[in-house]
Amino acid sequence: ALPGHTQDGVQDTSFRWQCVDQPIGKLLFRRFLEGAPEFAAAAALWSEIEAFEQCEDTEREASANRLKSRFFTPGGSEHCGFLSSTATALPTG
Helix, strand or coil, X not given: CCCCECCCCCECCCHHHHHHHCHHHXXXXXXXXXXXXXXXXXXXXXXXXXXXXXXXXXXXXXXXXXXXXXXXXXXXXXXXXXCCHHHHCCCCC
């Protein structure tokens, strides 16, 4: 399949393709989130998750705890109450 197209040749309009995989789409979507007060916490969460993915293994637990208290805990500084309980559940297994 061509880049930006699904297996059957249809143009990919998915969120992942438009706002995550494409650098300009990602930049524009992040700027949109950062510019809207109601979405600022989502923008910050996205940035912190990307930083978490890049951190050393020895730093992961502390980083995860900061993420949890800041974004996933009611009363946290940037609580993302819009996330479902499934999205914020601890991994099992």
